[in-house]
Amino acid sequence: MTINDIQITRSIIEEYYTSVKQLLECDVVIVGGGPAGMTAAYFAAKHGLAVVVLESRLAPGGGMWGGGMFFNQVIFQEEARELLDELRIEYKQNTEGYLVVPSYRAVAGLILNVDKAGARILNGITAEDVMVRQSKVCGVVINWTAAMKLGMHVDPLCIGARVVIDATGHDASIVRIYFAKSGNKLQPDEGMNIKTASMWAEKGEKMVVEHTRFITDGLIAAGMSVSSLFNTPRMGPIFGGMLFSGHKAAQLAVDYIKKERK
Ligand code: 48F
Numbered sequence: 001m002t003i004n005d006i007q008i009t010r011s012i013i014e015e016y017y018t019s020v021k022q023l024l025e026c027d028v029v030i031v032g033g034g035p036a037g038m039t040a041a042y043f044a045a046k047h048g049l050a051v052v053v054l055e056s057r058l059a060p061g062g063g064m065w066g067g068g069m070f071f072n073q074v075i076f077q078e079e080a081r082e083l084l085d086e087l088r089i090e091y092k093q094n095t096e097g098y099l100v101v102p103s104y105r106a107v108a109g110l111i112l113n114v115d116k117a118g119a120r121i122l123n124g125i126t127a128e129d130v131m132v133r134q135s136k137v138c139g140v141v142i143n144w145t146a147a148m149k150l151g152m153h154v155d156p157l158c159i160g161a162r163v164v165i166d167a168t169g170h171d172a173s174i175v176r177i178y179f180a181k182s183g184n185k186l187q188p189d190e191g192m193n194i195k196t197a198s199m200w201a202e203k204g205e206k207m208v209v210e211h212t213r214f215i216t217d218g219l220i221a222a223g224m225s226v227s228s229l230f231n232t233p234r235m236g237p238i239f240g241g242m243l244f245s246g247h248k249a250a251q252l253a254v255d256y257i258k259k260e261r262k
């Protein structure tokens with residue numbers, strides 16, 4: 001085969017353009033490719049929904065890569081065994097009963113499964129705003145992370161979705177933008193204030209799943225954005241709660257879209 005630089009360029013542009021064009025009005029946009037967002041993407045795509053994950057960095061994986069303080073192992077509680085098996089992520093059970101996985105294996109496993117389930121990952125793209133119509137969140141406003149970081153004045157584009165999932169981690173950036181612009185106030189009496197409480201893994205892991213929910217019509221919070229929003233305890237390098245939260249977010253999105261289609 002003769003290798004031709006122009007053909008390579010054309011192949012890349014055509015493939016990117018064709019696949020993204022199909023997804024401009026998709027079922028679920030997930031903002032953030034950390035463990036919660038990737039798990040949500042896997043289960044939503046497995047249910048046959050058209051799913052896009054937007055990740056502002058080059059690589060999905062979020063806070064998983066670093067393990068605990070750069071010791072690149074992550075921990076799952078026994079209850080996550082079934083999910084890890086479903087995702088075909090191999091683990092060791094240690095003498096304390098925890099499931100231990102090299103962080104790069106956990107991230108690689110998530111990426112591979114999300115891709116195989118049929119979700120599309122768009123990296124290097126940041127969601128900078130939400131689209132709202134008739135009080136319903138119905139998409140996100142996106143731009144190249146690099147352009148935003150350089151402070152270049154480049155107008156953004158949009159992706160429409162039936163459901164948007166904020167899986168942006170501690171920043172809770174989509175929920176934050178929604179509350180800043182919608183006129184709806186954070187509900188401090190419901191514990192909403194965008195900062196996590198101090199570390200307490202036992203409590204934090206349960207609460208992050210319990211509080212994973214629709215924040216408003218069309219917008220779900222999952223993973224650490226839930227913890228920030230509802231001021232629940234942070235949990236550090238144990239990740240079962242992130243997978244469970246992503247799984248619950250996907251289920252909420254699937255049920256919501258089923259109802260809408262009836
Ligand atoms: O931070 P992140 O891993 O969030 P998560 O899935 O998991 C949290 C854990 O990693 C850990 C923890 C739990 O034990 O405490 O922190 O809730 O992943 C969030 C991803 O979202 C991307 C960001 O680069 C990261 O990879 N992100 C954040 N804001 C945006 C975004 C945005 N506006 N647009 C696109 N991507």
